[in-house]
Amino acid sequence: MRAKSSHNLPTDSTLLRNWRRWESGESRPDDFYAPIIAAAFDTVTAAFFPKARPNRDDELLSATGMDTLEFIGRLRMSDVSAATLDAIRITAERLCCEYPVADPRELHTEGTAWLRRITSLLDGRLTLSQHREILVLAGWVALLVGCVDYDLGRRTTAEATRRAAHSLGLEAENAEITGWAAEMASWFALTQGNYRGAIEAVEGGAAGCGQLGVGVQLAAQRAKALARMGDRKAMDQALAEGRAILERLDHPPNLDNHFVVDPQKYDFYAMDCCRVAGEDGSAESYAREVIRNSTRADGSVRNPMRVSEAHLTLAVVAVRGRELERAVDEGMRAFTGRRRSLPSLMWIAGETAREFIERFPGDPRTRVYLDQLRSLAPE
Secondary structure: OOOOOOOOOOOHHHHHHHHHHHHHOOOOOOOOHHHHHHHHOOOOHHHHOOOOOOOOOOOHHHHHOOOHHHHHHHHHOOOOOHHHHHHHHHHHHHHHHOOOOOOHHHHHHHHHHHHHHHHHHHHOOOOHHHHHHHHHHHHHHHHHHHHHHHHOOOHHHHHHHHHHHHHHHHHHOOHHHHHHHHHHHHHHHHHOOOHHHHHHHHHHHOOOOOOOHHHHHHHHHHHHHHHHOOOHHHHHHHHHHHHHHHHHOOOOOOOOOOOOOOOHHHHHHHHHHHHHHOOHHHHHHHHHHHHHHOEOOOOOEOOHHHHHHHHHHHHHHHHHOOOHHHHHHHHHHHOOOOOOOHHHHHHHHHHHHHHHHHHOOOOHHHHHHHHHHHHHOOO
16 A cells, blocks of 8 residues: 555554454545555556446436337437437437347347437438537447447458447547547457557547546557567556546446446456466456456346456466366356357457467367367357
């Protein structure tokens, strides 16, 4: 804590008494101590001390007085009233919130249909503010559709949709949308092994994102690329930049939205970088934290794609520790989730496979993992 604090702290005995109270739950660290504790564990404040999430009402009827059929009818009539815009906003948010768990093909079909409906309004009579807002909402849905396209292995279509989202963001002068379009380009490059391309995509899209959540995501993608290029110092700097942006942001009201950077994502990014850098102890700690934060009290998984990568991290740590049985078990767990981003899963699972082959090249258990990995590859 002293190493991470820019202020003088009390004596060791006082700090120890405070720590025991915090650890027992007798009291909670205040706004002074909470960031220092989080920094001591190389994470961000809200990851350790999350704020209560407000209840979110997703029902169109309660928010706008319209059911879905009436809403679609108004869109067909180009009735762009305030209530219609509210309904479009709620629908776009709902689609983005369903990304981590929905069937990707069904989500793609629904997202594409809504993108057509929203963009069709641009041909109608709109005020300037309405025109800009519809551009922004279309941009968010286009980003979502592009992500799902890529998850399904449709690289060409995903890139075309990403570029369309970028154009919508430019026209609407929305730095978040253009920033996320750049983040997607970096993600595409990373999963295809183009690490310099990933960094160039980040650098091309970082302008104006230093105070936005997407700035954290851009820094994380840069850190992932640098880790694989062997530049440990620059990797640490990129992670620190992302953490600094995250600390400055207000706690997001809706953590389910795919395009909201929640504090727990920092552990997910750091997990990947530590695994690649060979920091097995830290990688394992982050992986277990990712699984814990992604699992609800009833045992259901809120972020299955993050959990899959966490299990692959645990597999790498185990195989490096010569625990092949545990490594195979963790690796097989990574393949059980129904919601997958195929390029991301194949990328990390392929890196994991190299660890198996390097240490246990002829072992039958290695072949079990490799056979399962091959079964995931698109035909």
